[in-house]
Amino acid sequence: MCGIVGFIGKRDASSILVEGLSKLEYRGYDSSGIAVIDDAVINVSKRKGRLSNLQDKLNIEPIKGSIGIGHTRWATHGEPSDLNSHPHSNEAGTISVVHNGIIENYLYLREWLMKKGYKFYSETDTEVIPNLIDLFYEGDLLAAVMKAVAKMEGSYALGVISSMEPDKIVAVRKDSPLVVGLGTGEYFIASDVPAILSETRDVYYLNDKEFVVLEAGGVTVYSPEGEKIEKETSHITWSADAAEKGGYEHFMIKEIFEQPKAIRDTMTSRIIPGKPVTLDDIALTKEQIENIDKIYIVACGTAYHAGVVGKYVIENLSGISVEIDIASEFRYRRPIINKRTLLIVLSQSGETADTLAALREAKARGARTLAVTNVVGSSIAREADDVLYTWAGLEIAVASTKAYTTQLILMYILGLYFAQAKGTLTASEIEEIKSSMLLLPEQTEEVLKHREVLQKFASNNYMHRDMFFLGRGLDYAVAMEGSLKTKEISYIHSEAYAGGELKHGTIALIEKGTVVIALATQKFLFDKMISNIKEVKTRGAVVLGFAFEGSNSIENTVDSALYLPNTLDILAPVLSVIPLQLLAYYMAVQKGCDVDKPRNLAKSVTVE
Numbered sequence: 001m002c003g004i005v006g007f008i009g010k011r012d013a014s015s016i017l018v019e020g021l022s023k024l025e026y027r028g029y030d031s032s033g034i035a036v037i038d039d040a041v042i043n044v045s046k047r048k049g050r051l052s053n054l055q056d057k058l059n060i061e062p063i064k065g066s067i068g069i070g071h072t073r074w075a076t077h078g079e080p081s082d083l084n085s086h087p088h089s090n091e092a093g094t095i096s097v098v099h100n101g102i103i104e105n106y107l108y109l110r111e112w113l114m115k116k117g118y119k120f121y122s123e124t125d126t127e128v129i130p131n132l133i134d135l136f137y138e139g140d141l142l143a144a145v146m147k148a149v150a151k152m153e154g155s156y157a158l159g160v161i162s163s164m165e166p167d168k169i170v171a172v173r174k175d176s177p178l179v180v181g182l183g184t185g186e187y188f189i190a191s192d193v194p195a196i197l198s199e200t201r202d203v204y205y206l207n208d209k210e211f212v213v214l215e216a217g218g219v220t221v222y223s224p225e226g227e228k229i230e231k232e233t234s235h236i237t238w239s240a241d242a243a244e245k246g247g248y249e250h251f252m253i254k255e256i257f258e259q260p261k262a263i264r265d266t267m268t269s270r271i272i273p274g275k276p277v278t279l280d281d282i283a284l285t286k287e288q289i290e291n292i293d294k295i296y297i298v299a300c301g302t303a304y305h306a307g308v309v310g311k312y313v314i315e316n317l318s319g320i321s322v323e324i325d326i327a328s329e330f331r332y333r334r335p336i337i338n339k340r341t342l343l344i345v346l347s348q349s350g351e352t353a354d355t356l357a358a359l360r361e362a363k364a365r366g367a368r369t370l371a372v373t374n375v376v377g378s379s380i381a382r383e384a385d386d387v388l389y390t391w392a393g394l395e396i397a398v399a400s401t402k403a404y405t406t407q408l409i410l411m412y413i414l415g416l417y418f419a420q421a422k423g424t425l426t427a428s429e430i431e432e433i434k435s436s437m438l439l440l441p442e443q444t445e446e447v448l449k450h451r452e453v454l455q456k457f458a459s460n461n462y463m464h465r466d467m468f469f470l471g472r473g474l475d476y477a478v479a480m481e482g483s484l485k486t487k488e489i490s491y492i493h494s495e496a497y498a499g500g501e502l503k504h505g506t507i508a509l510i511e512k513g514t515v516v517i518a519l520a521t522q523k524f525l526f527d528k529m530i531s532n533i534k535e536v537k538t539r540g541a542v543v544l545g546f547a548f549e550g551s552n553s554i555e556n557t558v559d560s561a562l563y564l565p566n567t568l569d570i571l572a573p574v575l576s577v578i579p580l581q582l583l584a585y586y587m588a589v590q591k592g593c594d595v596d597k598p599r600n601l602a603k604s605v606t607v608e
C-alpha cells in the first residue's frame with residue numbers, strides 16, 4: 001500500500017525523502033512524489049511509475065529545502081498518473097498533504113467544498129484534505145488539521161506542510177500506521193520503520209487520532225482532544241542491513257534462506273529442554289486458559305494459512321475447539337463470542353485492516369484477544385490483550401515466507417502451552433514435541449539444500465497456465481500456502497485441494513500434462529494420499545511428490561519425488577512449505593516476474 005516519509009532538519013530533504021521512499025518500494029506503489037519547503041514556498045515534484053522516474057525528474061529540476069514530505073501511491077481512487085500522485089495541495093499551493101488510507105466521505109466533502117468555491121483537479125479522495133485544511137486555516141496549522149480531521153470519515157495517516165508555517169510538519173493517524181522518528185536535531189515521520197531505519201531507531205508509535213508537530217527544536221504530541229502528551233520512546237532492534245538484499249537477487253530468496261535463524265530465534269527462551277514452555281510475554285493465566293471454551297483464529301492470506309495449521313495443532317494438543325476464519329469474513333458474520341472466547345489474530349505486519357477490524361469486533365464483544373505478529377508496536381500488537389512476537393526479523397518481500405514458518409512455530413508453542421495448562425499431554429509427550437521442534441532449524445537448512453532440484457523442476461514447468469497442490473490433513477493446509485505463493489509471484493493459476501475432495505468435481509480438470517504437486521508427509525494418511533495421487537496420474541498428470549525420508553514407495557506413483565528430513569507429522573508443515581516457497585520463487589524468476597513486487601499486490605493491506 002502507499003508509503004509516507006517526512007523529514008525536518010538541516011540536511012537536504014529531497015534526497016532523504018527519496019531514499020526513505022526507496023525503502024518502502026517493497027510495499028507496492030504506482031507513482032511517487034515529494035513536497036519540500038524552500039524559502040516559505042512549497043515545491044512539489046511527482047511522477048507516475050517507478051521512483052526512478054521521480055529521481056530522474058529531480059535530477060533535471062532539483063528542489064531545495066530541509067523540510068518536506070514524500071509519498072509512494074498505490075492507486076485506489078483514480079488511475080496511476082502524475083496528477084493523482086501525492087502530495088496534493090490546495091489551489092494556492094500553500095498547503096501540501098501526503099495521505100495513506102481512504103477518506104470514505106470524500107464525495108460529500110468534495111461537493112461541500114465545491115459549493116464553497118474550491119476546485120478539484122485529481123480523481124483522488126486525498127485532494128479534499130488540503131482544501132479542508134485551507135478552509136479551516138486561521139493562523140494555526142495544527143488547529144486547522146484538527147478541524148479537517150474531525151470532518152473526515154475513513155482511515156488516514158497524514159503528513160502536512162504549509163508555506164504559511166514553513167518550520168513544521170503536522171501529522172496524525174487513524175487506522176493507518178504512522179511512526180515518528182527521533183534523530184538528533186532532526187525528525188521524521190514514516191508509514192513504516194524501514195523508511196527511516198538508516199537514520200534512527202528511536203521512534204514514537206502514534207495512537208489513533210494523536211496529533212504530532214515536528215519542528216527543528218523537537219516533537220510535540222497531542223491527544224485527540226488537543227492536550228499535550230508525553231510519549232514513550234521505543235527502540236527498534238532491526239538492523240539497517242535487514243532492509244538490504246545482502247548479495248541475494250531478491251528479498252524473497254534472502255528471506256527464504258533466513259528461515260533457519262528466524263525459526264530458532266522464535267523458539268529461543270520459549271522452548272527449553274526439560275523446562276515448561278514459557279511465554280513470559282503474555283498475561284493469560286492457567287485459570288483463564290482452563291476457562292476457554294472456544295478459540296477463533298482469524299487472519300488473512302498467508303497468515304490465514306498458518307492459522308489453518310494452528311487450528312489443527314491447537315485442537316490436537318490442547319483439546320480446545322478452534323475455528324479458523326478469514327478476517328474479512330469474520331468481521332461481518334457475527335460469530336458466537338462470549339467471555340470464554342479467545343481470539344487469536346495472526347498478522348506479519350500487525351497493520352492489516354481486516355484483521356485489525358476483526359480484533360476490535362471480538363474485543364468489543366467480550367472476547368480475550370491474543371496477537372501473533374512480527375512488528376513490535378504495530379496497531380494489532382498494541383490493541384490485543386496479549387501479544388506474542390514472531391522473531392522473524394524485517395520481512396520485505398511481498399510474498400511472506402519467514403513470517404509464515406515462524407507463525408507456525410508460535411502455533412506449536414501455543415498448543416503446547418495450552419496443553420501444559422490443561423494437562424492434555426503428559427510431560428514426556430510435551431518433551432518429545434519440544435525436542436523435535438529444536439531440530440527444525442537444522443532440518444530447514446537441509447531442505448534448503450534441495451534448491452537446485454527445485455530450480456530445475458521450475459525451469460521445466462514455469463510455462464504451465466495451471467497447477468494443482470494436493471494434500472490431506474496438515475498437508476492440505478500447506479498445499480494452500482504453496483498455491484498462494486505460486487499465484488502471487490509467478491502468476492500461474494493454481495488450486496489447493498484436499499486429496500479426498502478432488503474426485504467430487506475438480507478432477508474433471510486433470511488431463512495429460514497437468515502439473516500436480518502432491519504432499520504426502522502425514523504417515524497415517526500416506527496410503528490414502530497415494531490413492532489420490534494415483535487418481536490424477538491415471539488421468540495423465542505429471543506429479544512432483546513430497547514425503548519424509550524413508551517413504552520411498554511414493555516413487556512407484558509419482559514422476560519425481562523429493563524427501564524431507566524426518567520429524568513428527570504435526571511439525572511437517574515447517575519443512576514441507578519450504579520447497580513450495582522455492583518452487584514458486586524459481587518459477588517466477590524463470591518467467592521474469594518482479595518477484596519482490598508482484599503486480600497489484602502490497603506488502604501490508606491497510607485498507608479494507
Ligand code: AGP
Pocket residue numbers: 300301302303304346347348349350351352355398399400401488601602603604605
Ligand atoms: C503473503 O504472501 C501475502 N502477500 C498476503 O497474503 C499476506 O499474508 C496478507 O496480506 C496478510 O498480511 P499480514 O500477515 O501482514 O496481516
